[in-house]
Amino acid sequence: MKASVTRKGAVLLGKYVACDAHEDSRSLRIVTHAHADHMGGLHQSLRNCEIVVMTAATRDLINVMKGSRFLKRGNSQVVEYNKTMCFKDEQITLYKVGHILGSAQVLVEDIEGTRILYTGDFRIADTPVIQSDILVIEATYGSPWRTRNFANEAESRLVSLVEEGLEQGPVYVFGYHGKLQEVMQILHEARIRTPFVMPERILQITRVHQKHGRRIHRPLFLTKHELQSTLQEETPFVAFYHMSWRRKIDPNNLQVCVSGWEFNVPCRQIGEREYVVALSDHSDFKGLLEYVRQSKPELVITDNYRAGDAYTLAKQIRTELGIEARPLPT
Ligand SMILES: [Zn+2]
Structure with missing residues:
Protein backbone atom coordinates (compact mmCIF):
# COMPACT_ATOMS: atom_id res chain seq x y z
CA MET A 1 0.00 0.00 0.00
CA THR A 147 -20.37 19.56 14.29
CA ARG A 148 -20.44 23.24 15.18
CA ASN A 149 -23.55 25.11 14.16
CA PHE A 150 -22.10 28.55 14.69
CA ALA A 151 -19.48 30.28 12.56
CA ASN A 152 -17.64 33.43 13.56
CA GLU A 153 -19.68 34.21 16.65
CA ALA A 154 -17.02 32.74 18.94
CA GLU A 155 -14.53 35.49 18.02
CA SER A 156 -16.95 38.32 18.71
CA ARG A 157 -18.06 36.69 21.98
CA LEU A 158 -14.42 36.40 23.00
CA VAL A 159 -13.80 40.08 22.30
CA SER A 160 -16.88 41.27 24.23
CA LEU A 161 -16.09 38.96 27.14
CA VAL A 162 -12.55 40.35 27.42
CA GLU A 163 -13.75 43.96 27.03
CA GLU A 164 -16.34 43.53 29.77
CA GLY A 165 -13.85 41.74 32.01
CA LEU A 166 -11.24 44.49 31.64
CA GLU A 167 -13.67 46.97 33.14
CA GLN A 168 -13.46 45.01 36.40
CA GLY A 169 -9.74 44.15 36.37
CA PRO A 170 -7.32 41.70 34.76
CA VAL A 171 -8.50 38.96 32.41
CA TYR A 172 -6.76 35.59 32.18
CA VAL A 173 -6.83 33.59 28.94
CA PHE A 174 -5.90 29.91 28.92
CA GLY A 175 -5.15 27.85 25.81
CA TYR A 176 -2.59 25.80 23.96
CA HIS A 177 0.45 27.14 22.09
CA GLY A 178 -0.61 28.61 18.79
CA LYS A 179 -4.18 29.18 19.82
CA LEU A 180 -3.13 31.68 22.50
CA GLN A 181 -1.37 33.69 19.80
CA GLU A 182 -4.50 33.50 17.66
CA VAL A 183 -6.44 35.02 20.58
CA MET A 184 -3.79 37.75 20.89
CA GLN A 185 -4.27 38.55 17.21
CA ILE A 186 -8.08 38.62 17.50
CA LEU A 187 -7.87 40.99 20.50
CA HIS A 188 -5.28 43.13 18.72
CA GLU A 189 -7.51 43.44 15.65
CA ALA A 190 -10.41 44.35 17.95
CA ARG A 191 -8.22 47.26 19.16
CA ILE A 192 -7.84 46.08 22.73
CA ARG A 193 -4.74 47.99 23.78
CA THR A 194 -4.25 47.05 27.43
CA PRO A 195 -0.92 45.29 28.18
CA PHE A 196 -0.68 41.62 27.16
CA VAL A 197 1.36 39.78 29.79
CA MET A 198 2.58 36.19 29.70
CA PRO A 199 5.24 33.83 31.06
CA GLU A 200 8.59 33.78 29.28
CA ARG A 201 7.97 30.59 27.27
CA ILE A 202 4.75 31.98 25.83
CA LEU A 203 6.50 35.27 25.08
CA GLN A 204 9.18 33.43 23.08
CA ILE A 205 6.54 31.57 21.09
CA THR A 206 4.66 34.82 20.53
CA ARG A 207 7.85 36.45 19.17
CA VAL A 208 8.14 33.60 16.63
CA HIS A 209 4.58 34.40 15.51
CA GLN A 210 5.49 38.08 15.14
CA LYS A 211 8.60 37.17 13.16
CA HIS A 212 6.41 35.22 10.74
CA GLY A 213 3.99 38.07 10.20
CA ARG A 214 1.31 37.74 12.87
CA ARG A 215 0.13 41.12 14.13
CA ILE A 216 0.18 40.98 17.91
CA HIS A 217 0.02 43.93 20.27
CA ARG A 218 3.28 44.43 22.23
CA PRO A 219 3.63 41.30 24.36
CA LEU A 220 5.20 41.84 27.78
CA PHE A 221 6.95 39.33 29.91
CA LEU A 222 6.45 40.07 33.58
CA THR A 223 7.32 37.96 36.58
CA LYS A 224 4.73 37.74 39.33
CA HIS A 225 6.71 40.30 41.34
CA GLU A 226 6.97 42.66 38.38
CA LEU A 227 3.27 42.25 37.77
CA GLN A 228 2.56 43.42 41.29
CA SER A 229 4.98 46.33 41.22
CA THR A 230 4.75 47.68 37.65
CA LEU A 231 1.06 47.43 37.06
CA GLN A 232 -0.94 49.23 39.66
CA GLU A 233 -3.70 47.14 41.06
CA GLU A 234 -6.42 48.83 39.07
CA THR A 235 -4.48 48.67 35.81
CA PRO A 236 -6.24 46.16 33.62
CA PHE A 237 -4.24 43.70 31.58
CA VAL A 238 -4.81 40.48 29.65
CA ALA A 239 -2.66 37.58 30.84
CA PHE A 240 -2.02 34.55 28.63
CA TYR A 241 -1.25 31.18 30.13
CA HIS A 242 -0.91 27.62 28.90
CA MET A 243 -3.97 25.47 29.63
CA SER A 244 -1.99 23.53 32.24
CA TRP A 245 -1.99 26.65 34.46
CA ARG A 246 -5.75 26.85 34.60
CA ARG A 247 -6.20 25.88 38.26
CA LYS A 248 -3.17 27.80 39.53
CA ILE A 249 -4.47 31.34 39.07
CA ASP A 250 -6.51 33.43 41.51
CA PRO A 251 -10.14 32.41 40.83
CA ASN A 252 -11.41 35.91 41.60
CA ASN A 253 -10.21 37.17 38.22
CA LEU A 254 -12.15 36.63 35.00
CA GLN A 255 -10.86 33.49 33.31
CA VAL A 256 -11.46 32.56 29.69
CA CYS A 257 -10.49 29.17 28.27
CA VAL A 258 -10.32 28.69 24.52
CA SER A 259 -11.15 25.15 23.48
CA GLY A 260 -12.15 23.27 20.35
CA TRP A 261 -14.20 20.76 22.31
CA GLU A 262 -17.32 22.92 22.29
CA PHE A 263 -20.08 22.23 19.78
CA ASN A 264 -23.40 23.64 20.95
CA VAL A 265 -22.75 27.29 21.79
CA PRO A 266 -19.90 29.69 20.95
CA CYS A 267 -19.45 30.70 24.60
CA ARG A 268 -20.41 28.95 27.83
CA GLN A 269 -20.19 30.03 31.46
CA ILE A 270 -18.68 27.27 33.59
CA GLY A 271 -18.06 29.09 36.87
CA GLU A 272 -18.86 32.35 38.60
CA ARG A 273 -16.10 34.18 36.69
CA GLU A 274 -15.07 31.43 34.27
CA TYR A 275 -16.01 30.94 30.60
CA VAL A 276 -15.14 28.59 27.73
CA VAL A 277 -15.05 30.04 24.21
CA ALA A 278 -15.30 27.62 21.29
CA LEU A 279 -12.25 28.46 19.24
CA SER A 280 -10.89 25.50 17.31
CA ASP A 281 -7.88 24.96 15.06
ZN1 LIG B 1 -1.99 20.00 15.92
Whole structure:
Protein backbone atom coordinates (compact mmCIF):
# COMPACT_ATOMS: atom_id res chain seq x y z
CA MET A 1 0.00 0.00 0.00
CA LYS A 2 1.23 3.48 -0.87
CA ALA A 3 0.11 5.07 2.41
CA SER A 4 -0.27 3.85 5.96
CA VAL A 5 -0.21 4.90 9.62
CA THR A 6 2.00 2.87 11.96
CA ARG A 7 1.33 1.92 15.57
CA LYS A 8 3.78 4.64 16.63
CA GLY A 9 1.86 7.26 14.66
CA ALA A 10 4.15 7.60 11.63
CA VAL A 11 2.17 8.52 8.51
CA LEU A 12 3.94 6.74 5.67
CA LEU A 13 3.58 8.23 2.19
CA GLY A 14 5.08 6.66 -0.93
CA LYS A 15 8.38 4.79 -0.50
CA TYR A 16 10.55 7.14 1.56
CA VAL A 17 8.50 9.59 3.62
CA ALA A 18 7.41 9.25 7.26
CA CYS A 19 5.45 12.17 8.71
CA ASP A 20 4.96 13.06 12.37
CA ALA A 21 6.66 10.05 14.04
CA HIS A 22 9.85 8.06 13.47
CA GLU A 23 9.90 4.95 11.28
CA ASP A 24 13.17 3.06 10.91
CA SER A 25 12.64 2.05 7.28
CA ARG A 26 12.09 5.65 6.08
CA SER A 27 14.90 8.02 5.14
CA LEU A 28 12.90 11.25 4.88
CA ARG A 29 11.10 12.57 7.98
CA ILE A 30 8.60 15.41 7.73
CA VAL A 31 7.29 17.38 10.72
CA THR A 32 3.89 18.82 9.67
CA HIS A 33 3.72 21.13 12.70
CA ALA A 34 5.09 21.73 16.18
CA HIS A 35 2.40 20.04 18.29
CA ALA A 36 3.76 17.30 20.57
CA ASP A 37 1.67 14.49 19.03
CA HIS A 38 3.28 15.25 15.65
CA MET A 39 6.90 15.28 16.84
CA GLY A 40 7.15 11.66 18.04
CA GLY A 41 10.65 10.16 17.90
CA LEU A 42 12.09 13.32 16.38
CA HIS A 43 15.45 12.79 18.09
CA GLN A 44 15.63 9.30 16.46
CA SER A 45 14.76 10.75 13.06
CA LEU A 46 17.47 13.38 13.44
CA ARG A 47 19.96 10.62 14.20
CA ASN A 48 18.86 8.11 11.57
CA CYS A 49 17.10 9.82 8.66
CA GLU A 50 18.93 11.29 5.67
CA ILE A 51 16.91 14.46 6.03
CA VAL A 52 14.28 15.94 8.36
CA VAL A 53 12.02 18.50 6.68
CA MET A 54 9.74 21.25 8.06
CA THR A 55 8.69 24.83 7.37
CA ALA A 56 10.76 27.76 8.67
CA ALA A 57 8.11 28.68 11.25
CA THR A 58 7.95 25.11 12.55
CA ARG A 59 11.74 25.12 12.88
CA ASP A 60 11.61 28.36 14.87
CA LEU A 61 8.90 26.97 17.17
CA ILE A 62 10.88 23.77 17.77
CA ASN A 63 13.96 25.86 18.57
CA VAL A 64 11.96 27.61 21.30
CA MET A 65 10.34 24.44 22.65
CA LYS A 66 13.33 22.11 22.55
CA GLY A 67 16.29 24.47 22.53
CA SER A 68 18.28 25.76 19.57
CA ARG A 69 20.75 22.83 19.63
CA PHE A 70 18.09 20.13 19.25
CA LEU A 71 17.65 20.27 15.46
CA LYS A 72 21.40 20.55 14.90
CA ARG A 73 21.77 16.88 15.90
CA GLY A 74 20.72 15.88 12.40
CA ASN A 75 20.25 17.09 8.86
CA SER A 76 17.17 19.27 9.27
CA GLN A 77 16.07 21.33 6.31
CA VAL A 78 13.53 24.07 5.81
CA VAL A 79 11.18 23.83 2.84
CA GLU A 80 8.92 26.61 1.57
CA TYR A 81 5.25 26.09 0.90
CA ASN A 82 4.36 25.14 -2.71
CA LYS A 83 8.01 24.41 -3.68
CA THR A 84 8.38 20.84 -4.91
CA MET A 85 11.48 18.92 -3.84
CA CYS A 86 12.69 15.69 -5.41
CA PHE A 87 13.79 12.80 -3.23
CA LYS A 88 15.06 9.83 -5.26
CA ASP A 89 12.18 9.05 -7.66
CA GLU A 90 9.45 10.86 -5.73
CA GLN A 91 8.34 14.48 -5.53
CA ILE A 92 7.32 16.12 -2.29
CA THR A 93 5.44 19.39 -1.75
CA LEU A 94 4.30 21.09 1.46
CA TYR A 95 1.11 23.16 1.26
CA LYS A 96 -0.27 25.57 3.80
CA VAL A 97 -3.03 24.53 6.21
CA GLY A 98 -4.99 26.54 8.71
CA HIS A 99 -3.97 25.10 12.08
CA ILE A 100 -1.04 26.58 14.01
CA LEU A 101 1.79 28.73 12.68
CA GLY A 102 3.98 26.77 10.26
CA SER A 103 1.52 23.88 9.75
CA ALA A 104 1.70 22.02 6.46
CA GLN A 105 -0.05 19.29 4.52
CA VAL A 106 2.18 16.95 2.53
CA LEU A 107 1.79 15.75 -1.06
CA VAL A 108 3.96 12.91 -2.38
CA GLU A 109 3.81 12.11 -6.09
CA ASP A 110 5.36 8.77 -6.94
CA ILE A 111 6.90 7.49 -10.17
CA GLU A 112 3.54 6.14 -11.35
CA GLY A 113 1.94 9.57 -10.90
CA THR A 114 -0.08 8.60 -7.83
CA ARG A 115 -0.85 11.60 -5.65
CA ILE A 116 -0.60 10.64 -1.99
CA LEU A 117 -1.66 13.34 0.44
CA TYR A 118 -1.57 13.75 4.23
CA THR A 119 -3.59 16.67 5.61
CA GLY A 120 -1.93 16.83 9.04
CA ASP A 121 -4.14 18.77 11.47
CA PHE A 122 -6.25 21.39 9.72
CA ARG A 123 -9.17 23.77 9.88
CA ILE A 124 -11.03 23.77 6.57
CA ALA A 125 -11.82 27.53 6.56
CA ASP A 126 -8.22 28.54 5.81
CA THR A 127 -6.90 25.40 4.12
CA PRO A 128 -6.52 24.94 0.37
CA VAL A 129 -7.86 21.53 -0.69
CA ILE A 130 -5.33 19.49 -2.69
CA GLN A 131 -6.48 16.85 -5.19
CA SER A 132 -5.36 13.36 -4.30
CA ASP A 133 -5.62 9.68 -5.24
CA ILE A 134 -4.87 8.43 -1.73
CA LEU A 135 -5.69 10.68 1.20
CA VAL A 136 -4.62 10.34 4.82
CA ILE A 137 -6.79 12.63 6.93
CA GLU A 138 -6.86 13.62 10.60
CA ALA A 139 -9.97 12.48 12.50
CA THR A 140 -10.09 14.65 15.65
CA TYR A 141 -13.76 15.58 15.20
CA GLY A 142 -14.65 12.57 13.07
CA SER A 143 -18.17 11.95 14.42
CA PRO A 144 -21.36 13.60 13.12
CA TRP A 145 -22.14 15.03 16.57
CA ARG A 146 -18.79 16.89 16.48
CA THR A 147 -20.37 19.56 14.29
CA ARG A 148 -20.44 23.24 15.18
CA ASN A 149 -23.55 25.11 14.16
CA PHE A 150 -22.10 28.55 14.69
CA ALA A 151 -19.48 30.28 12.56
CA ASN A 152 -17.64 33.43 13.56
CA GLU A 153 -19.68 34.21 16.65
CA ALA A 154 -17.02 32.74 18.94
CA GLU A 155 -14.53 35.49 18.02
CA SER A 156 -16.95 38.32 18.71
CA ARG A 157 -18.06 36.69 21.98
CA LEU A 158 -14.42 36.40 23.00
CA VAL A 159 -13.80 40.08 22.30
CA SER A 160 -16.88 41.27 24.23
CA LEU A 161 -16.09 38.96 27.14
CA VAL A 162 -12.55 40.35 27.42
CA GLU A 163 -13.75 43.96 27.03
CA GLU A 164 -16.34 43.53 29.77
CA GLY A 165 -13.85 41.74 32.01
CA LEU A 166 -11.24 44.49 31.64
CA GLU A 167 -13.67 46.97 33.14
CA GLN A 168 -13.46 45.01 36.40
CA GLY A 169 -9.74 44.15 36.37
CA PRO A 170 -7.32 41.70 34.76
CA VAL A 171 -8.50 38.96 32.41
CA TYR A 172 -6.76 35.59 32.18
CA VAL A 173 -6.83 33.59 28.94
CA PHE A 174 -5.90 29.91 28.92
CA GLY A 175 -5.15 27.85 25.81
CA TYR A 176 -2.59 25.80 23.96
CA HIS A 177 0.45 27.14 22.09
CA GLY A 178 -0.61 28.61 18.79
CA LYS A 179 -4.18 29.18 19.82
CA LEU A 180 -3.13 31.68 22.50
CA GLN A 181 -1.37 33.69 19.80
CA GLU A 182 -4.50 33.50 17.66
CA VAL A 183 -6.44 35.02 20.58
CA MET A 184 -3.79 37.75 20.89
CA GLN A 185 -4.27 38.55 17.21
CA ILE A 186 -8.08 38.62 17.50
CA LEU A 187 -7.87 40.99 20.50
CA HIS A 188 -5.28 43.13 18.72
CA GLU A 189 -7.51 43.44 15.65
CA ALA A 190 -10.41 44.35 17.95
CA ARG A 191 -8.22 47.26 19.16
CA ILE A 192 -7.84 46.08 22.73
CA ARG A 193 -4.74 47.99 23.78
CA THR A 194 -4.25 47.05 27.43
CA PRO A 195 -0.92 45.29 28.18
CA PHE A 196 -0.68 41.62 27.16
CA VAL A 197 1.36 39.78 29.79
CA MET A 198 2.58 36.19 29.70
CA PRO A 199 5.24 33.83 31.06
CA GLU A 200 8.59 33.78 29.28
CA ARG A 201 7.97 30.59 27.27
CA ILE A 202 4.75 31.98 25.83
CA LEU A 203 6.50 35.27 25.08
CA GLN A 204 9.18 33.43 23.08
CA ILE A 205 6.54 31.57 21.09
CA THR A 206 4.66 34.82 20.53
CA ARG A 207 7.85 36.45 19.17
CA VAL A 208 8.14 33.60 16.63
CA HIS A 209 4.58 34.40 15.51
CA GLN A 210 5.49 38.08 15.14
CA LYS A 211 8.60 37.17 13.16
CA HIS A 212 6.41 35.22 10.74
CA GLY A 213 3.99 38.07 10.20
CA ARG A 214 1.31 37.74 12.87
CA ARG A 215 0.13 41.12 14.13
CA ILE A 216 0.18 40.98 17.91
CA HIS A 217 0.02 43.93 20.27
CA ARG A 218 3.28 44.43 22.23
CA PRO A 219 3.63 41.30 24.36
CA LEU A 220 5.20 41.84 27.78
CA PHE A 221 6.95 39.33 29.91
CA LEU A 222 6.45 40.07 33.58
CA THR A 223 7.32 37.96 36.58
CA LYS A 224 4.73 37.74 39.33
CA HIS A 225 6.71 40.30 41.34
CA GLU A 226 6.97 42.66 38.38
CA LEU A 227 3.27 42.25 37.77
CA GLN A 228 2.56 43.42 41.29
CA SER A 229 4.98 46.33 41.22
CA THR A 230 4.75 47.68 37.65
CA LEU A 231 1.06 47.43 37.06
CA GLN A 232 -0.94 49.23 39.66
CA GLU A 233 -3.70 47.14 41.06
CA GLU A 234 -6.42 48.83 39.07
CA THR A 235 -4.48 48.67 35.81
CA PRO A 236 -6.24 46.16 33.62
CA PHE A 237 -4.24 43.70 31.58
CA VAL A 238 -4.81 40.48 29.65
CA ALA A 239 -2.66 37.58 30.84
CA PHE A 240 -2.02 34.55 28.63
CA TYR A 241 -1.25 31.18 30.13
CA HIS A 242 -0.91 27.62 28.90
CA MET A 243 -3.97 25.47 29.63
CA SER A 244 -1.99 23.53 32.24
CA TRP A 245 -1.99 26.65 34.46
CA ARG A 246 -5.75 26.85 34.60
CA ARG A 247 -6.20 25.88 38.26
CA LYS A 248 -3.17 27.80 39.53
CA ILE A 249 -4.47 31.34 39.07
CA ASP A 250 -6.51 33.43 41.51
CA PRO A 251 -10.14 32.41 40.83
CA ASN A 252 -11.41 35.91 41.60
CA ASN A 253 -10.21 37.17 38.22
CA LEU A 254 -12.15 36.63 35.00
CA GLN A 255 -10.86 33.49 33.31
CA VAL A 256 -11.46 32.56 29.69
CA CYS A 257 -10.49 29.17 28.27
CA VAL A 258 -10.32 28.69 24.52
CA SER A 259 -11.15 25.15 23.48
CA GLY A 260 -12.15 23.27 20.35
CA TRP A 261 -14.20 20.76 22.31
CA GLU A 262 -17.32 22.92 22.29
CA PHE A 263 -20.08 22.23 19.78
CA ASN A 264 -23.40 23.64 20.95
CA VAL A 265 -22.75 27.29 21.79
CA PRO A 266 -19.90 29.69 20.95
CA CYS A 267 -19.45 30.70 24.60
CA ARG A 268 -20.41 28.95 27.83
CA GLN A 269 -20.19 30.03 31.46
CA ILE A 270 -18.68 27.27 33.59
CA GLY A 271 -18.06 29.09 36.87
CA GLU A 272 -18.86 32.35 38.60
CA ARG A 273 -16.10 34.18 36.69
CA GLU A 274 -15.07 31.43 34.27
CA TYR A 275 -16.01 30.94 30.60
CA VAL A 276 -15.14 28.59 27.73
CA VAL A 277 -15.05 30.04 24.21
CA ALA A 278 -15.30 27.62 21.29
CA LEU A 279 -12.25 28.46 19.24
CA SER A 280 -10.89 25.50 17.31
CA ASP A 281 -7.88 24.96 15.06
CA HIS A 282 -9.37 21.71 13.73
CA SER A 283 -12.16 21.12 11.21
CA ASP A 284 -15.41 19.91 12.64
CA PHE A 285 -17.04 16.78 11.19
CA LYS A 286 -18.58 18.65 8.26
CA GLY A 287 -15.22 20.24 7.42
CA LEU A 288 -13.47 16.86 7.36
CA LEU A 289 -16.08 15.43 4.95
CA GLU A 290 -15.88 18.57 2.83
CA TYR A 291 -12.11 18.18 2.42
CA VAL A 292 -12.54 14.56 1.26
CA ARG A 293 -15.33 15.51 -1.15
CA GLN A 294 -13.23 18.23 -2.81
CA SER A 295 -9.96 16.28 -2.82
CA LYS A 296 -11.64 13.42 -4.78
CA PRO A 297 -9.45 10.51 -3.61
CA GLU A 298 -10.06 6.85 -4.47
CA LEU A 299 -9.00 5.73 -1.00
CA VAL A 300 -9.05 7.50 2.35
CA ILE A 301 -7.12 6.48 5.46
CA THR A 302 -8.34 8.08 8.68
CA ASP A 303 -5.64 8.65 11.32
CA ASN A 304 -6.48 6.31 14.17
CA TYR A 305 -3.25 6.97 16.09
CA ARG A 306 -4.07 10.48 17.31
CA ALA A 307 -7.11 11.39 19.42
CA GLY A 308 -10.37 11.37 17.51
CA ASP A 309 -13.03 9.25 15.86
CA ALA A 310 -11.20 7.52 13.00
CA TYR A 311 -13.58 4.53 12.80
CA THR A 312 -16.71 6.67 12.63
CA LEU A 313 -15.15 9.04 10.12
CA ALA A 314 -14.13 6.17 7.81
CA LYS A 315 -17.64 4.74 7.99
CA GLN A 316 -19.24 8.12 7.24
CA ILE A 317 -16.92 8.68 4.26
CA ARG A 318 -17.99 5.29 2.85
CA THR A 319 -21.71 5.82 3.40
CA GLU A 320 -22.05 9.55 2.68
CA LEU A 321 -19.49 9.96 -0.11
CA GLY A 322 -19.25 6.41 -1.48
CA ILE A 323 -15.43 6.49 -1.20
CA GLU A 324 -13.43 3.55 0.15
CA ALA A 325 -12.12 4.49 3.61
CA ARG A 326 -10.46 2.71 6.49
CA PRO A 327 -8.90 3.69 9.83
CA LEU A 328 -5.21 2.93 10.48
CA PRO A 329 -3.64 1.61 12.59
CA THR A 330 -6.38 -0.88 13.38
ZN1 LIG B 1 -1.99 20.00 15.92
